[in-house]
Amino acid sequence: MASITSRRSFLIGLAAGATVVGFDPFGRSWVTEAGADTAAVIDVPPLDGELLTDAASLDAAADDFGHIVHRRPFAVLRPASVDDIVTMVRFANAHRIHVAARGQGHATFGQPQVEDGLVIDMSTFSTVHHVGPDRAVVDAGALWSSVLTSALSQGSMPPVLTDYIELSVGGTLTVGGIGGTSHRHGLQVDNVLELQVVTGEGDLVTCSPHRRRRLFDAVLAGLGQSALIVRTTVRLVPAAERARTYLLPYVDLSTFTADQRRLVTEQRFDYVEGQVLPGGGGWTYLLEAATFYTSPDAPDDAGLLDGLRYEPGSEQVVDQSMFDFHNRLAPVVEFLKSIGVWFHPHPWLNLFLPGSRADSYLSGVLAELTPDDLGGGPILLYPFLRARLTRPLLRVPDEPVVFLFGLLRTAPPEDQAVLTQMIAGNRDLFERARDVGGTQYPIGSIPFSHVDWVRHFGSEYGRLVSAKARYDSRRILTPGQGIFR
Ligand SMILES: Cc1cc2nc3c(=O)[nH]c(=O)nc-3n(C[C@H](O)[C@H](O)[C@H](O)COP(=O)(O)OP(=O)(O)OC[C@H]3O[C@@H](n4cnc5c(N)ncnc54)[C@H](O)[C@@H]3O)c2cc1C
Numbered sequence: 011m012a013s014i015t016s017r018r019s020f021l022i023g024l025a026a027g028a029t030v031v032g033f034d035p036f037g038r039s040w041v042t043e044a045g046a047d048t049a050a051v052i053d054v055p056p057l058d059g060e061l062l063t064d065a066a067s068l069d070a071a072a073d074d075f076g077h078i079v080h081r082r083p084f085a086v087l088r089p090a091s092v093d094d095i096v097t098m099v100r101f102a103n104a105h106r107i108h109v110a111a112r113g114q115g116h117a118t119f120g121q122p123q124v125e126d127g128l129v130i131d132m133s134t135f136s137t138v139h140h141v142g143p144d145r146a147v148v149d150a151g152a153l154w155s156s157v158l159t160s161a162l163s164q165g166s167m168p169p170v171l172t173d174y175i176e177l178s179v180g181g182t183l184t185v186g187g188i189g190g191t192s193h194r195h196g197l198q199v200d201n202v203l204e205l206q207v208v209t210g211e212g213d214l215v216t217c218s219p220h221r222r223r224r225l226f227d228a229v230l231a232g233l234g235q236s237a238l239i240v241r242t243t244v245r246l247v248p249a250a251e252r253a254r255t256y257l258l259p260y261v262d263l264s265t266f267t268a269d270q271r272r273l274v275t276e277q278r279f280d281y282v283e284g285q286v287l288p289g290g291g292g293w294t295y296l297l298e299a300a301t302f303y304t305s306p307d308a309p310d311d312a313g314l315l316d317g318l319r320y321e322p323g324s325e326q327v328v329d330q331s332m333f334d335f336h337n338r339l340a341p342v343v344e345f346l347k348s349i350g351v352w353f354h355p356h357p358w359l360n361l362f363l364p365g366s367r368a369d370s371y372l373s374g375v376l377a378e379l380t381p382d383d384l385g386g387g388p389i390l391l392y393p394f395l396r397a398r399l400t401r402p403l404l405r406v407p408d409e410p411v412v413f414l415f416g417l418l419r420t421a422p423p424e425d426q427a428v429l430t431q432m433i434a435g436n437r438d439l440f441e442r443a444r445d446v447g448g449t450q451y452p453i454g455s456i457p458f459s460h461v462d463w464v465r466h467f468g469s470e471y472g473r474l475v476s477a478k479a480r481y482d483s484r485r486i487l488t489p490g491q492g493i494f495r
Contacts, residue, residue, distance in 0.1 A: 030054055030061040030085060035105055038126065040085045052105070055097045059090035059134065071112060071129040076455055077355045078429065079120030081490065083127050088134045092206070092214060092240050095130060099238065100212030102128055102486055109210075110488045111238045113151060113178025118358045119455040121233075122181075123490045130238065132180055141166070144246055145203055150180030150239040157244070158336055166246035167332065169195035173283075174339050180239040185453050186231050186404050188394070188414055190281035190300065193274035196398035199230040201245040207237035210482025214240075228477035231404035233452060234488030235474060236481040250302035253281070253335035254309045255328045258297040258320035263376065264369050265319050266295035267393070271365065271411055273299060274393050278314060286389035288381040295391075300335065351386070355421040355429050358387075359436040360451040365393060365411030367446040372415065375439060383419070383435065385428075390416035402470050405449045414451065415443075433457065452491070463493045 032041040032051035040063050041051050054061060062068075063085050072082040084107070089095050102109045108127030115122055122129070132151030138160045140147040146168075148157055154168065155175040161167045170189045172182055183205075187198025195201060204218040207229055215237070217226040228236040256279075260266035266284065273282050281300035286293050297320065301309045311327065330338070346352040363371055372391070393413045396406060406412045417439070421429040436456045443449075449466060450456055464471050478485065478494060485494050 030063055033101070033105060033107075038084070055101060057087075057090070057094045057097065059094045060088045061098070062086045062088065070115075071131070072123060074115040074117050074120065074122055075356055076118030076120070076358070077353070078118065078357060078433070078455055079123060079490075081120055081123040081125035083124045083129045085128050087128060087130045089130060089132075090134065092208075095135075095208050095238065095240055096212055096214050098128060098130065099208050099210065099486075103210060103212050103484055106484055106486065108486050108489045109238075110234060110490055111150070111180060111184075113181025113184075114153070114176060116174075116177055116181065117453060117490075118356050121453075121488075121490045125489075127486075127489070132178060135240070136178075139241075141246070143248070145243050146246055147241065147243050148179055149241050150178065150183075152179050153177065154179060154182070155337065158333065161246050162249055162333055165249055167249035167336075168198070168244060169201050169247045170198050171336050172198070174343070175336055176343075179242060179244070183230055183239060183242065184232065184234050186401075186451060188451070190283040190298070190392070192394040192398065193282055194277060194280065194398065195247075196394075196400060197231075197404065198244075199401045199404060200399060202230060202242055203245055204243040205229055205239055206241040207239050209237040210478075210484065210487045213481075224477065225481060227402050228473065228481065231401045232474070232477070233403075233491045233493065235491065235493060236477045236487070238487065249332055251304040251332060253300045253302050253330055253332055254311075255281075255298060255300040255330070255335065256311075256315065257326040257328065258299065258315075258318060259324045260295040260297060260320055261290065263293075263295060263373055266297060267369055267372075267391075267413070269318050269320070270297060270391075270393050273297075273318075274395060274411065283390070283392040286376065286391050293376050302332065351420055354385075354423050356387075356455075357419050357421055357429060357432040357436060358454040359417040359419065359439060359456065360454045361415045361440065361443045362406045362449045362451055363413040363415050363443060364407035364409040364447040365413060366409055367448075368393075368413045368415075371443060371446055371448070375442070379417075383432070384417060385420035385422065385432075387418040387420045388416075390414060390418065402473060403467070405466055405468065405470070407447045407449060409447070416451075416454075458492060460493070460495050 030040045067086045071086050072080045087098050108124045110124045111130045111132050112122040135149045136151035137149045141160045141164050170191050206216050279299040280302045283298045285296045393411050419432050440456045
């Protein structure tokens, strides 16, 4: 865990909002007008947007949703054009400055941060350019909520959305992007038609499954190692008007997971997720299944629920507009913000478990876990089908059914002992999952060495290394993932 940089002194004295005009390659610091007459200073090229070095901007870039790791950059670029991103990546490449894009900073373990380097704040780069019946062209900083809103106005929607839709398109395409429709459509990375990227060499390149495929394969779920995504064409599907959700309680783990498996295999519903909840002195289970429909058609409730073995009489049915369904976490987030918990540390753990070993792994883990280990956060548990996945760098167990298991922990603020214990717990649970063929979904907080990453990518590690050598030979991109140390 890095702390505030020791090179901070280089920036002391820079006025808030002062314009950066140069870079001192010997002092490794940015220079404002005041210091620009120093002989060694190299001019920063003209930009349409802003290059910021004020304390507030640097502090914000030295944090993320986890609030665990803090790495302070030298400067933050707020790009106003693709040219700005190309210009500054080329500049960084020439001077060996580390660079990372930051979407919404919802990673939890420093992944979008860059010690002593440059953070590109993609939130200023968020235009939805075009929405057609089957595709949308959007800047990488756009939020999925904006893409959904624009698409719904044209009668379409992204086939897969994350549970929380205030995440950036570039941020989720860099990791995967899983949701309740993944058993039908794969992850968000499996629904991309084209990408415009800036490689670590500073080249602006368009790639797709048919054009520069090697780069396309290296970028999606590529953890920002080969290129930064600036614009993307994502697939859209026709949108139904409404979603009807069935919340089905279970008391027994194996009955719950068997019904989940059955539903994703039969594809009876459009959407299948699930949670593990405290109850009855242990854990109970909630299957969440939704069907999408447009009036006057109405879902056949009895047919959809036929044969499922939930606790009878305690099911709930919720009917919502399509937008409200996908935005259903918004009131929860507002509440968590109002009580401050949203801003507490979040040492999250997200694992992919092989279907054949999921029940035995989970029964062992859940027998040991207590609600206190979660700090009030939820446990996610749902399956999807490996056959729907197309992206080589998304590492999941090689089995037909894979479960996402997420411990979305919240630690009390300023209690280092509890935080350390939760992070150690993540490592332990990861190792136990790895021993039965599981992988981590790399959005969470697990201490991970270079050797762990080599093992994580397995047979695809060579692809990552050769893409790195070809597209980011100076290894300047996205150091916060900790893959190439
Ligand atoms: C409340 C909450 C709910 C979530 N729900 C889900 C869910 O349902 N499903 C799911 O799959 N995930 C979920 N996540 C995890 C989330 O998808 C990832 O953490 C995602 O990377 C966050 O997107 P972001 O825009 O905040 O990216 P950031 O956190 O800003 O960045 C994440 C990584 O991507 C890199 N990056 C960002 N933008 C770009 C770009 N344009 N080009 C190249 N690299 C880039 C960063 O450098 C960093 O390494 C959730 C997270 C939170 C906090």
